[in-house]
Amino acid sequence: MKSWLFISLLMCSMANMALPDVVTNGNAAAQNTNLVANAGFETDGSWSFRAPVYRLSTNAPRSGARCLQYVNTDPARYWLCSQRLDLKPGCRYEITAWVRTENIQGDDSGAALCVEWYDAANRFLGGCYPRGVKGTNRDWQxxxxxxxxxxxxxxxCSVSCYVRKGMTGVAWFDDIRVTEIIPPAIEAMISDCYRDQTDGGVVHVHVVAGHPRAxxxxxxxxxxxATKTGFCLDTTSWKPGRYALTAIARDADGRELGRRSLTLTRVEKFPPRKAWxxxxxxxxxxxxxFFPLGTxxxxxxxxxxxxxxxxxxxCIMPxxxxGRAGLDLAHAHGIRVIYSVKDLYAGHRGIKTEEEARQRIARTVNALKDHPAxxxxxxxxxxxxxxxxxxxxxxQWLEELDPERPTWAVLYQYNQVREYLPTFDVIxxxxxxxxxxxxxxxLEWARTTVAQTFGARAVWMVPQIFDWTSYxxxxxxPTLAEMRCMAWxxxxxxxxxxxxxxxFDLWRMDKTTPFEQRWKDVTALAAEIREKIPILLSVEPTPALSVEAPESVAWRVFAKDGAVYVLCVNSDDKQPARVQLGKQRVELAPLEAQMIRFEP
Structure with missing residues (x-):
């Protein structure tokens, strides 16, 4: 008979404050209040735009009497139609627009909308840029x-209707919406076990409530x-089987706001796997x-x-x-392969439906999953x-088709990784x-990426070695010093x-920066990392160290064959940094990385 234990974790000292009556089963929802004024362009106010590219039009609006029209024949002309918005720091928003197009041409994705934010000094902080519509589309998209x-x-903050840079043609915009997203009662719940399987020992379950006072x-x-980010439980005594773990969020009066579950599988021994x-x-x-070190x-x-x-x-990621011929070639040279199925989605490579996408993935994986590369x-x-x-x-399909290998996803949306957690094994x-x-x-992106996963997922970062003039x-x-700093x-x-x-960008840059020159720097960096891989892969216990360092310095402790090493990197490209490791003082020049053998 199972004995169930209920334990509460207070998420904020203000727990006695009342919470709104919001109950959700785990999915975020957008509010109905549209923050965009004159969203259908029915009047002359609210939007800022320039003629002759933009004008109000009565040509077949989606709703009402008018819409916004864009006409541009000059690819060098890049103008936006914008409106200031009052958005709340820390909140997320859904943005939508309906778009029609006529002969929108160019290398980018077409007619779109975006939301952007700037600081008090008018410095750009970021934004959201959904994929646009190009070509000719007579129906509203x-x-x-x-x-x-x-x-x-x-x-x-602002919302803008626009056509991507370097493009021409005609587009119409209507019914623009920006609505605040109400987070689910429980925003995230993951275990620190690969695919939620454990062969015993302590398991950490990380849980994030959607309301700060829950x-x-x-x-x-x-x-x-209870832990800082959730809970931990010892599964050593558990018998093999599947166990449901359920997190429940409650308000200060004990009312349930929502719940979320995951299934933890206890195994006696992990099954044999090619890679995990x-x-x-x-x-x-x-x-x-294995430390993946590739391009x-x-x-x-x-x-x-x-x-x-x-x-x-x-390794490589082509x-x-x-196909099998490419895998054979890589394997013959001792090179491992991360195989791409990233384009096998509806709307890509001629795939029209998700069922067709599933069939394409199945054909690819079943044909190649026996390959050792x-x-x-x-x-x-x-x-x-x-x-x-x-x-x-x-x-889920990849896990079913080939349970012997992990999946890897790469995002530029580094501050949204937590929301993508159900979609990958490695990020x-x-x-x-x-x-x-x-x-x-x-460093900023890597720190955020690791934090967004609670440190519970493997992270394979993608540093820059290319020249932006390729695009x-x-x-x-980047110089060798910059590449070294970014990688370490x-x-x-x-x-x-x-x-x-x-x-491939190293070859593409050959006319401006000879391949041999760039390859020499890149392989010099790779050799530094390759030499330290035995230390990087060591799991010997590390001592607790007193480390004093500025925010610009990243540091990580390793132990190998009884010796303790501290990797210290000064990410500042202008100022030196001083690091205090216990009694040991280290001076780092701008962009310098050192693997220091720690002497207690």
């Missing part, structure tokens, strides 16, 4: 996006202890720890593989469907949060700051692998 939390230092309870078999993630967030391949590729070419195989890198499946490349249910389904984000932002952006008119490649910052922040972007 919905453009929809979900923002991340509005930054706490946002002083000015209390949480966890229903679980056996004793439960252990409790230390390490990738295990063929029974051995993005397009296809796989014989001459390029011969060059790459002589480098310190151990965008192309390289594959270590993971690449499942999502920056797809929007509006596809959450679809992304979750694709992850990465891709900061590409050089030259418009400092290298410290890589834009202006840019430069990611590791110091908690990354368990690095897949650099990108190999």
């Amino acid at each position: 919905l453009v929809r996006g979900l923002t991340g939390p509005v930054p706490t230092n946002a002083a000015r 209390t949480l309870e966890l229903q679980a078999p056996g004793p439960v202890t 993630i252990d409790r230390h967030r390490r990738l295990i391949v063929d029974g051995e720890p 993005y590729w397009g296809g796989i070419k014989t001459n390029e593989m011969a060059i790459y195989a002589q480098s310190p890198f151990n 965008y192309a469907d390289v 594959i270590i993971a499946w690449y499942i999502n490349d920056e797809l929007p949060l509006t596809m959450l249910d679809t992304l979750t389904a694709h992850r 990465g984000t891709d900061p590409y700051p050089i030259p418009n932002s400092p290298p410290s952006k890589a 834009k008119k202006q840019g430069r490649p 910052s990611c590791i110091a922040a908690g990354a368990n692998g690095l897949i650099f972007y990108s190999w």
